[in-house]
Amino acid sequence: MTTAHSSSEATRVLAQTSVFSHPDMSIDPPHEQVVFCRDAETGLRAIIAVHNTALGPALGGTRMYPYAAEADAVGDVLRLSRGMTFKSAAAGLDLGGGKAVIIGDPAVHKSPDLLRAYGRFVDTLGGRYITAGDVGTTSDDMDLIGEGTSYVASKTVAGGGWGDTAPMTALGVFYSLLAAAERVWGSADLTGRTVGVEGVGKVGVQLADLLTGAGATVLAADPYAPAREAFAARFPQARIVDDVRSAQLDVYAPCAMGGTVTETLAGETAAAIICGAANNQLTSPSVEQVLGARGVTWVPDYIANAGGVIQAFGEQQNWTRDRAQEKVEALRDRAGHVLDTAASKKITCGDAARLIVAERLSQAR
Numbered sequence: 561m562t563t564a565h566s567s568s569e570a571t572r573v574l575a576q577t578s579v580f581s582h583p584d585m586s587i588d589p590p591h592e593q594v595v596f597c598r599d600a601e602t603g604l605r606a607i608i609a610v611h612n613t614a615l616g617p618a619l620g621g622t623r624m625y626p627y628a629a630e631a632d633a634v635g636d637v638l639r640l641s642r643g644m645t646f647k648s649a650a651a652g653l654d655l656g657g658g659k660a661v662i663i664g665d666p667a668v669h670k671s672p673d674l675l676r677a678y679g680r681f682v683d684t685l686g687g688r689y690i691t692a693g694d695v696g697t698t699s700d701d702m703d704l705i706g707e708g709t710s711y712v713a714s715k716t717v718a719g720g721g722w723g724d725t726a727p728m729t730a731l732g733v734f735y736s737l738l739a740a741a742e743r744v745w746g747s748a749d750l751t752g753r754t755v756g757v758e759g760v761g762k763v764g765v766q767l768a769d770l771l772t773g774a775g776a777t778v779l780a781a782d783p784y785a786p787a788r789e790a791f792a793a794r795f796p797q798a799r800i801v802d803d804v805r806s807a808q809l810d811v812y813a814p815c816a817m818g819g820t821v822t823e824t825l826a827g828e829t830a831a832a833i834i835c836g837a838a839n840n841q842l843t844s845p846s847v848e849q850v851l852g853a854r855g856v857t858w859v860p861d862y863i864a865n866a867g868g869v870i871q872a873f874g875e876q877q878n879w880t881r882d883r884a885q886e887k888v889e890a891l892r893d894r895a896g897h898v899l900d901t902a903a904s905k906k907i908t909c910g911d912a913a914r915l916i917v918a919e920r921l922s923q924a925r
């Protein structure tokens with residue numbers, strides 16, 4: 561799940577392996593189903609990956625992104641969908657793991673008809689896959705997708721859904737960070753701590769709001785000028801930098817694309833804690849050894865960022881919003897449990913999180 565490939569490496573991997581033995585598809589448990597969707601009229605090219613349905617239907621968002629190569633899209637959707645199995649299992653939800661990608665630049669290629677066509681493809685899976693938002697998609701897009709299928713969460717409130725999942729995702733990350741702070745610094749008080757928020761899109765902005773409310777100093781970075789401008793207008797006191805990773809941080813909060821926690825970053829970061837919303841943050845599990853040797857605490861991404869899927873599940877199950885929020889706030893205890901297990905068993909936080917997942921999946925089997 562955490563293996564990242566550069567574009568040329570991904571192309572080589574795809575060319576030299578059969579799809580069934582793709583390195584991101586054959587890890588235990590292997591993917592159940594991958595669907596390639598094309599609609600010539602709207603230009604839609606999408607891939608839906610259903611990783612595992614042992615615990616329930618596969619729920620996960622749709623990412624729209626201008627992948628440099630198709631192989632990058634394949635690798636991304638395989639890793640993201642597997643992460644969803646882990647996320648929902650660890651969060652105690654009766655959901656499997658799935659995710660989808662639409663190949664294209666949302667600013668250029670997204671259209672209502674493309675989203676409706678995509679919704680019709682989601683519908684062909686008959687509920688094995690339930691979609692929601694991710695990078696490059698919004699609740700308004702879910703309304704359009706919802707014209708083609710009922711298997712969609714996080715439509716707008718006006719459209720009959722619960723709206724954007726980003727605030728709940730940010731809340732879960734924030735509570736997970738409090739759990740880490742208590743263990744690393746002996747206090748959950750973030751006053752005066754400097755947090756580098758990388759990516760101030762839907763989740764990053766919400767996280768910055770919580771952090772500034774808790775007295776932390778936020779440093780932000782985002783290559784997308786409109787995101788930077790909206791951020792600067794909302795948080796005039798926060799500093800925007802080109803690169804948060806090399807800054808003097810107490811906490812690094814990756815909230816953009818995955819694969820930023822490399823061995824180099826692990827060996828150099830000034831941060832004592834890494835806790836953010838981005839999916840698939842580590843370039844490989846071995847990065848955790850480097851973090852561990854330097855005493856850097858990493859809260860596994862799929863533990864900290866489960867707020868969105870909890871909201872989407874609550875919406876599907878007709879929970880009250882209060883019940884969903886309580887579940888998200890409970891991520892503080894879950895993250896704490898992972899960190900405590902890692903410390904007592906002398907294993908990495910990633911391994912401690914995988915123990916919870918393995919137990920739930922083995923019960924389902």
Ligand SMILES: NC(=O)C1=CN([C@@H]2O[C@H](COP(=O)(O)OP(=O)(O)OC[C@H]3O[C@@H](n4cnc5c(N)ncnc54)[C@H](O)[C@@H]3O)[C@@H](O)[C@H]2O)C=CC1
Binds near residue numbers: 759763787817865868
């Ligand atoms: N939306 C949600 O509820 C959830 C999101 N996530 C994950 O959280 C991350 C962020 O998601 P969203 O906020 O929804 O996406 P978004 O698309 O709204 O925001 C992402 C932001 O990151 C910026 N970005 C891209 N590359 C960057 C870089 N190298 N450095 C700094 N910023 C960069 C983009 O310009 C954009 O503003 C993604 O990895 C997503 O998969 C995980 C769980 C739920």
Ligand SMILES: O=C(O)CCC(=O)C(=O)O
Binds near residue numbers: 865866867872
């Ligand atoms: O947050 C969502 O909207 C759905 C869950 C998801 O796709 C994720 O957690 O990455």
